[in-house]
Amino acid sequence: MxxxxxxxxxxxxxxxxxxxxxxxxxxxxxMDRSVRLAVTGLSRSGKTVFITSLVHQLIHGVNSQHLPFFKIVDSDRLLGTKAQPQPDLHIPSFRYDLAVDKLSANPPDWPQPTSGISEIRLAIRYKPANPVLARFSPVNTLYVDIIDYPGEWLLDLPLLDLSYEQWSEQTAALCDKEPRLRLSNTWRTFMDGVDVTQPATDETLRKASQLFTDFLMECKKKEHGLTLLQPGRFTMPGDLKGAPLLEFCPLLRIPSNTTKSGNDFYHVMKRRYESYKEHVVRKFYREHFSRFDRQIVLADVLKAFNTGHETFQDMRTAINLVLKSFQYGKNNFFSRLLNGKIDKLLFAATKADHVTPNQLPNLERFLQLMLTEANNNVMFEGVETETVALASLQCTKAVTQQYQGQALSCIQGIQKEGDKSVAVFPGEIPADIPLPEDWVDGRFRFLDFRPPHLPNVRNGVLPHIRMDRALEFLLGDKFS
Missing domain, CATH: 1.20.5 (Single alpha-helices involved in coiled-coils or other helix-helix interfaces)
Incomplete structure (x- = not known):
C-alpha cells in the first residue's frame, strides 16, 4: 500500500x-492584477526592438526623466519592476539580455528579429492612486506577460475563414496583378503543366510547394516589400522547417471533375491545407491569440512609401484582414475569468525618428487612414483605440541645415550601410493618401539607420520617441 x-x-x-x-x-x-500584452505586426515592423525598449523603460523607470507622459512614473508611484519566471514554461523566453547586449556593443547592432514565439513576464510594484485602495493595500503588484511572435504568423489567421478553394481563388487573383504576376511566373508555368485531376506523386507535390514558397520569399524581399503572403509559415517556418505539413500550395484553377478516390493532386493539396489550418493555425490561435488582453499593432509605414502604391495597398489589406481575427470587446470581471477579450488596441507607426519632428502628426494621420476600416470595426465592439508614431530606440536627432539660403529641417544619424554620421532631408509625409499615379519613383526615400552608440544603456538610458505615451495607453489604467 x-x-x-x-x-x-x-x-x-x-x-x-x-x-x-x-x-x-x-x-x-x-483582481485585475495581470495583463497579457500581444505585440503584433508584420515583417520588419520592429517588434523585437519595441519589446526590448518597453521592458527596458519599465525596469529603469523609477525616477526616470525620459517618461513624462507615463503617469505612474511622473507621480512617483512606480516602486520597481523585475523580470519574473514566465507562466508558460513550454514557450521560449524572450531574451531581453541578448537584445541589450547587441544594442550596447561597440559598434552597436540591432537585435536578432523574431523567428518564433517568445514570452517575458514582468512584475511591476506600485503605489495605487486611489486613496481608498491605498489605505487597504499600500503596495500592489501588476504582472505583465508580453508575448512576441513573428508577424508572418499573423497572416495565417484569416485562413481559418477560408476554404481551400476560396484561398486558391484569392491567391490566383493576386497573381493576376503586378508585381506578383512577374514574380510568380516560374510557379505558374509549372502549375500549368500539372494535371491536378490525376494521381499526385511526391516529387510533383514537393516541387509545386517549393516553387510556391520561392515565390513568396521573392515577394518578401526589400525591393518588393509585399506583406500579404500566405501561409505565413512558408516564409517563417520556425520549428516546422522541413516538415511535410508545409508541402502544399493553392491552385490557379479549381477543377470541375476529379477522381473519386481522392488521391488526385487537387484533393491531396486540399487535405494538406486543411491539416495545416487545424494543426498549426487553429492550435496556435487557441493557445495564444484567444488569451490576449491588450494588443499593439506595429507598422513600418515608411517602407510602403519607399516601395510604392502596390506595397501600400498590400500592407493595408494584410493588416485589416489580420485584425478581423482577434476577439475584441470590453473586459469585465467575468470575461477576465474566462480569458477575456482585447479591450485596448494601439496602432503604432514605427521608426518615427526617420522623419523630422514636424512630420509626426502626418505619420500618425497616415496610419489612421490606412486602418480606417479596422479601427471602425473594433470601436464598434467598444474597444478603446489610439494611434501613435513612435521610435522604440531613437537613432537620429533633429538638426537644421542651410539650403539655398533657407533653413531646412533635417535628421542626423548613421546610415545602415555606412559608418559616418550624415544629415539628410528625409522628405515629407503627405497629409492624405496619394493617388496611385502620384506614387512615382523617387518621390519618397526614407533611409534606414544604425542604432546609436549607447555607453550607458545598462544604467537606464535608452532614448526613444513617445514610448511613454504607448505605456500610458496600454497599462496606465491598471495602476489606479
Missing part, C-alpha cells in the same frame, strides 16, 4: 502544482 502511494506522489504533486498555478492566474484575473 505504501509503495503504491509513493509511486503516485510525484504525479499528485505535479497536479497540485498545476492546480495552484491555475488558481493563481484566475485570482490575478479576477
Amino acid at each position: 505504501t509503495d503504491w502511494f509513493s509511486k503516485l506522489t510525484p504525479d499528485i504533486h505535479h497536479r497540485l502544482d498545476n492546480l495552484q498555478q491555475s488558481f493563481g492566474e484566475i485570482l490575478d484575473r479576477s
Whole structure:
C-alpha cells in the first residue's frame, strides 16, 4: 500500500502544482492584477526592438526623466519592476539580455528579429492612486506577460475563414496583378503543366510547394516589400522547417471533375491545407491569440512609401484582414475569468525618428487612414483605440541645415550601410493618401539607420520617441 502511494506522489504533486498555478492566474484575473500584452505586426515592423525598449523603460523607470507622459512614473508611484519566471514554461523566453547586449556593443547592432514565439513576464510594484485602495493595500503588484511572435504568423489567421478553394481563388487573383504576376511566373508555368485531376506523386507535390514558397520569399524581399503572403509559415517556418505539413500550395484553377478516390493532386493539396489550418493555425490561435488582453499593432509605414502604391495597398489589406481575427470587446470581471477579450488596441507607426519632428502628426494621420476600416470595426465592439508614431530606440536627432539660403529641417544619424554620421532631408509625409499615379519613383526615400552608440544603456538610458505615451495607453489604467 505504501509503495503504491509513493509511486503516485510525484504525479499528485505535479497536479497540485498545476492546480495552484491555475488558481493563481484566475485570482490575478479576477483582481485585475495581470495583463497579457500581444505585440503584433508584420515583417520588419520592429517588434523585437519595441519589446526590448518597453521592458527596458519599465525596469529603469523609477525616477526616470525620459517618461513624462507615463503617469505612474511622473507621480512617483512606480516602486520597481523585475523580470519574473514566465507562466508558460513550454514557450521560449524572450531574451531581453541578448537584445541589450547587441544594442550596447561597440559598434552597436540591432537585435536578432523574431523567428518564433517568445514570452517575458514582468512584475511591476506600485503605489495605487486611489486613496481608498491605498489605505487597504499600500503596495500592489501588476504582472505583465508580453508575448512576441513573428508577424508572418499573423497572416495565417484569416485562413481559418477560408476554404481551400476560396484561398486558391484569392491567391490566383493576386497573381493576376503586378508585381506578383512577374514574380510568380516560374510557379505558374509549372502549375500549368500539372494535371491536378490525376494521381499526385511526391516529387510533383514537393516541387509545386517549393516553387510556391520561392515565390513568396521573392515577394518578401526589400525591393518588393509585399506583406500579404500566405501561409505565413512558408516564409517563417520556425520549428516546422522541413516538415511535410508545409508541402502544399493553392491552385490557379479549381477543377470541375476529379477522381473519386481522392488521391488526385487537387484533393491531396486540399487535405494538406486543411491539416495545416487545424494543426498549426487553429492550435496556435487557441493557445495564444484567444488569451490576449491588450494588443499593439506595429507598422513600418515608411517602407510602403519607399516601395510604392502596390506595397501600400498590400500592407493595408494584410493588416485589416489580420485584425478581423482577434476577439475584441470590453473586459469585465467575468470575461477576465474566462480569458477575456482585447479591450485596448494601439496602432503604432514605427521608426518615427526617420522623419523630422514636424512630420509626426502626418505619420500618425497616415496610419489612421490606412486602418480606417479596422479601427471602425473594433470601436464598434467598444474597444478603446489610439494611434501613435513612435521610435522604440531613437537613432537620429533633429538638426537644421542651410539650403539655398533657407533653413531646412533635417535628421542626423548613421546610415545602415555606412559608418559616418550624415544629415539628410528625409522628405515629407503627405497629409492624405496619394493617388496611385502620384506614387512615382523617387518621390519618397526614407533611409534606414544604425542604432546609436549607447555607453550607458545598462544604467537606464535608452532614448526613444513617445514610448511613454504607448505605456500610458496600454497599462496606465491598471495602476489606479
